[in-house]
Amino acid sequence: DIQMTQSPASLSASPEEIVTITCQASQDIGNWLAWYQQKPGKSPQLLIYSATSLADGIPSRFSGSRSGTQYSLKISRLQVEDTGIYYCLQRYSNPLTFGSGTKLEIK
C-alpha cells in the first residue's frame, strides 16, 4: 500500500495568514493526488484534484503544488470558515489511501 505521511497534525493560525499542509507519498504517484476539507459536522469537500487543479466553486485562496513525491496545500488569506480537518488522498493505485489529517484552527 502507498503510505501518505501528512503534516502537521494540527495548526493554529490567525485570519489573513498563510498556512501550508504537506503530504509525502511513499512512492511515485504522479499527479494522482487530491485534497479535501472537512468542516465540523459536515462531509468532506473536494478542494484540489490532480495535485494542482482547483475544484469547482473553491476559492482561489486554495492552491496545490507538487515537488517530486511531496505535495502541498496552501491556504492564503485565512478566513474563520477555513476551520476544519484537511486530508490528502492518493488515487494512483488501490487501495486508495488518505493522509492522517491536519486539524486547522483559526484563532
Add this chain to the structure above:
Amino acid sequence: EVQLQESGPGLVKPSQSLSLTCSVTGYSITSNYWGWIRKFPGNKMEWMGYISYSGSTSYNPSLKSRISITRDTSKNQFFLQLNSVTTEDTATYYCARFLHRYPFDYWGQGVMVTVSS
C-alpha cells in the same frame, strides 16, 4: 444536482453484519464509480471499496473477505455489507461518487455506526 444519502442502523452488535444503503439522485449509478469511505473516531479516513458503472467491484484488502458492495440500478442505490463486525468498525460511513478526473466529488452526509453489545 447530484445528491447521495446513506441510511441504515446506527447500532450493530459484534459479530453481526453491518448493512448500509446509499440512495443517489440527480445522476445514474450506471455511470462512473461509487464508493464507500469511513472515518474512525480520531479522524483516520479509510477507503473501503467501490462499485463501477458496470457492476464490477474493488475492495480494500484490509477488509479481506468481510466486505461486499452491490447495487440496484432500478432504484439507483448501492449497498455496503460488512460482515463479522467488531468494535473497531465503529465509524462514520460515507458514500461518494468517484470520477476519473474528480475523485469523490459528491458525498453523502454520513451515517454514524456504533458496534456494541
